[in-house]
Amino acid sequence: MQAIQLENYGIDNLKLTEVPIPSIGENEVLVKTTAASLQYLDLLLTENTAGFNVPLPFIPVSEGVGVVESVGKNVTQWKKGDRVLIPFITRWEAGQITPYHNALRTGMQTSGTLAEFTIQPENTLVRTPENLTDEEAAALPVAGLTAWASLVTQANIKAGQTILVQGSGGVSLFALQIAKTFGLKVIATTGSKEKEQKLKNLGADEVINYKEIPEWSNEVKRLNNGIGVDVTLDVGGNETINQSILSVKEHGYVGLIGFMSGSQLTFNIVPLIMNYIRLQGYSVGNAQELKELVNAIEKNNLKPVIDSIYGIDQTQEAFLKLKSGKAFGKVVIKF
Amino acid sequence: MQAIQLENYGIDNLKLTEVPIPSIGENEVLVKTTAASLQYLDLLLTENTAGFNVPLPFIPVSEGVGVVESVGKNVTQWKKGDRVLIPFITRWEAGQITPYHNALRTGMQTSGTLAEFTIQPENTLVRTPENLTDEEAAALPVAGLTAWASLVTQANIKAGQTILVQGSGGVSLFALQIAKTFGLKVIATTGSKEKEQKLKNLGADEVINYKEIPEWSNEVKRLNNGIGVDVTLDVGGNETINQSILSVKEHGYVGLIGFMSGSQLTFNIVPLIMNYIRLQGYSVGNAQELKELVNAIEKNNLKPVIDSIYGIDQTQEAFLKLKSGKAFGKVVIKF
Amino acid sequence: MQAIQLENYGIDNLKLTEVPIPSIGENEVLVKTTAASLQYLDLLLTENTAGFNVPLPFIPVSEGVGVVESVGKNVTQWKKGDRVLIPFITRWEAGQITPYHNALRTGMQTSGTLAEFTIQPENTLVRTPENLTDEEAAALPVAGLTAWASLVTQANIKAGQTILVQGSGGVSLFALQIAKTFGLKVIATTGSKEKEQKLKNLGADEVINYKEIPEWSNEVKRLNNGIGVDVTLDVGGNETINQSILSVKEHGYVGLIGFMSGSQLTFNIVPLIMNYIRLQGYSVGNAQELKELVNAIEKNNLKPVIDSIYGIDQTQEAFLKLKSGKAFGKVVIKF
């Protein structure tokens, strides 16, 4: 089968090659990949700039969707032709993650989705929402699920609350859409004039340009009747964490979902303690949460934001688009 | 001041009379009532058909709104002219109810809202939503808050779930609106052809006429891809409880919020245990939850459903309208 | 292999016979049973007195423990000789039960533990606590886990609270021990003079003889400074439910875990609503909760209460002992 395999680190080395089709076990499913979607993490692993040292050769990319090609003899839940979401963390059905699950991250500790076929255990596949194309659905297993698990399971968002979403990455845009679906007020930040209107079109009630207002936590409060927001997902690390903490109210939730700006985090602890703030490291949720997200998407006809779609032979261009920081929504690769 | 005072039980005895204005303490607020709203409980107490034996003379009605007339010398949170919601359970600020709070129910254990003025402790008054008139807001302190506390705090509803709302009482209509605000699918029941369309206009995705389908739990599942709903609020007691239990899925929530059809409840316990179902007795929530509801109403511009508005001198007509069972939404009395 | 197989309903028909050893799949484990433990449900199914109509022939009994005999080729978590708890509901790893799991109850919808060998998927086996013999551990997968999931996950018990445990069945005795481990005060009921002292020996702070005090809810409150308890697990259905509801305080938890006294339940709904009481149908929890219980048992050296141990050839006597209602603790069958 065809796959993008990395022989050495670097975007230049993302090359289409032939590898053997893996064989399935009794409880496994062979999934034909139809679309994959890029995370910032894929870039860090491919360029090896964060010290992960993924063993080479390596098939990259953590999220994707596909169609069932064949099933193992004991599989009862799926049949050929079913459209499915490929989980980032295999075998994590429900409840809390364990060390066992923690070592099974697609495109990180195991082969990624830039391959024509992948093998999946039957229990953690999730059906693709009927209202989405495969390209639209490709961003659900990581970006969508990270936003869902953070906001819904962890932060327990409610109508009438206010959320602050930061920038235009995949998780932030899903967070915006999910928050509007739950009846929250949304304040969004961006550094780009052009994206301000796009954020409003997506449903943001207020937009702050952080280049114009570097100490934006005060502006956040001004736009929320003088009080902090209930929830924010911090995406900037050291560049934003102090402003994030100052932007939330008492018992507020600050999600930490990425490390784009480096692995060391420094902030003032006093408001964290005085205001009872929660700083929660989080990544994707489990299969049960992904099913919840699928239901929410179908019942509210949500459409994930796609920046651009590339062919599998344009994988390098797709990575370069992601790296440019100019994407608004997800960069997708189509098979 | 003027008040409706019951000297003997019965709707006929709801008569306008003069009573003294109560005097306020240091931490109390004198509220001029502007609108009240009727519950089925008000009818049970007025006609004394449920054995509560409220001591006479008695000023009835549990919910209402008003405007601050004057404040005690230590009051810092309110000033003359503020629009406020009058709590059903006085002094219950947050957390769980205690025996102390449980004995302070307006229009039940203490004087009701059908009086020109009421005395309120400052801590459990809540501001009226800016987007509502006083008549619209009059149904928030009991019907609105019961729906909110049940669905949001207790059942923890989420986008993508499905709720079954039963009939057209105040709590059920608020439940419908709150559920839509949170992104749920709503299935509603009614016994009236005419109300079917009204429920759809309010946002119900599906409507079942229980007169046509007495065993409606199967129809509920058919309309939800063959699986039970996540939440329902049972309003019919013995007439509906078995169908309610059969309508919810595993770990489903069946709220019990009233006793219109009598105080004894009988049902089959087997599906309750096999399906891990929760039966939750509930009434209104606390002041913190009422503030949450006010925020949700403002941010999503929700409009409570008003059936009709009567003058204080038409109180008997208002009670008769409630008793007729023909109201769609709340019956309001204006001062 | 040897097994107790029911050809017709009735204790008399519990006879030792030979049946084929099942063969294991790639992700499955062959477990040699060492001990089984009886539930009241086993009696209902064997005598077919509750209308379950289990298809015959049938190997009964829902809980048991054993030792790994061999493993499928993909199994990584277990090896020959490991001591394991056999789950009641197979494949339910974590989170909420689904219809899929709900149809996989050992000794009810699938073959039971009164067989020399059983086949188990690797993911829902749980290690046996090191401080217990197999006979002691045999009651963990159903009775122990039902008490744990009800008290810890659902009722969220805390030190300083009070629990009411009813009678001397397996779940109630586990509930007593778990509650003491969490620092609760325990009030126990019994109808037997002889068992009063046994309950105190197990840690009960107070014991009520319900034969002497039929309206025991008042006595419960008297023994708890005049206020209701936080939690109770009702075991008597119609005979006890009204007293159970009156025994708990505001926001109290009444667990419904069995149907010994019939399938119809009738009670007064008014205190349920006025006091915000939760009635929760529940059965066993999932594998993650069973692991939690194992940790709690080891770290606090808890010893399950065993009434008596029978050989596999004394299965009928074991069932008769259970049926007599005279057991204090679990009736165990040893292989």
Added chain:
Amino acid sequence: MQAIQLENYGIDNLKLTEVPIPSIGENEVLVKTTAASLQYLDLLLTENTAGFNVPLPFIPVSEGVGVVESVGKNVTQWKKGDRVLIPFITRWEAGQITPYHNALRTGMQTSGTLAEFTIQPENTLVRTPENLTDEEAAALPVAGLTAWASLVTQANIKAGQTILVQGSGGVSLFALQIAKTFGLKVIATTGSKEKEQKLKNLGADEVINYKEIPEWSNEVKRLNNGIGVDVTLDVGGNETINQSILSVKEHGYVGLIGFMSGSQLTFNIVPLIMNYIRLQGYSVGNAQELKELVNAIEKNNLKPVIDSIYGIDQTQEAFLKLKSGKAFGKVVIKF
């Protein structure tokens, strides 16, 4: 009345003086102080080393207990002679803290407990446990309640889990005792040979001397079967935070409850995100939680650890003992 009043910052300036007795309102209680207990925060405020700049003159100290001397005319819950705990955050009855409550911290934003009398609103006083002397109970309102709210309400500790407690400060010792009461395994750290045995006497299952093992997170895991603990309360800030994060398992809870080592915190974010760790800023809980703690203390006869008791005229010595870092348990001042 007598009070310790600070005219200028510094321990030397803690001097006994005469100030007027405050007068009570209708819903207030005059409490005669019997004992106070010192926090590290009292030291920071008194020496003004953390930039709080408390306005002078100032009566310091945040926690204390007393006896009701007289009550306002509307007070129904208390009478002369009742033993009561003085809350750190006045008027915070239940639920989440708000900006209103957040500005009412005893001994910080309002006068402290080193005064013969204090005025308290009736609703947030809590009765003193019957099994404790006033000196023993003096540490409940801040140190005890911070440990309780963190472990019980926030981290939701359960029997069978493991907790890591750090050092011998008041909160850490309460955390140790509360955790043992809930059936947890406790691993404690200390830098002192002498305190090792004291920690074991209090119930610690394992003790690590962090001077001997600076990278103690590995040792924590070694003592817990190779896996991280469920909960820790970090007390050392920058000196300990990385080890704290590495000591907890997936979904672990790291409480941040103080800022002894400065206000800036720096750590590696990668394990926080990969392991789904929660960093929770916290301080004391509300009155409802303090009542829960009182019940837990009485029902399990817990005795807070007192290092030493000083007279009000030895206040400077008491502060110096606290500052020495040599106290094991609370430093108490008796009136």
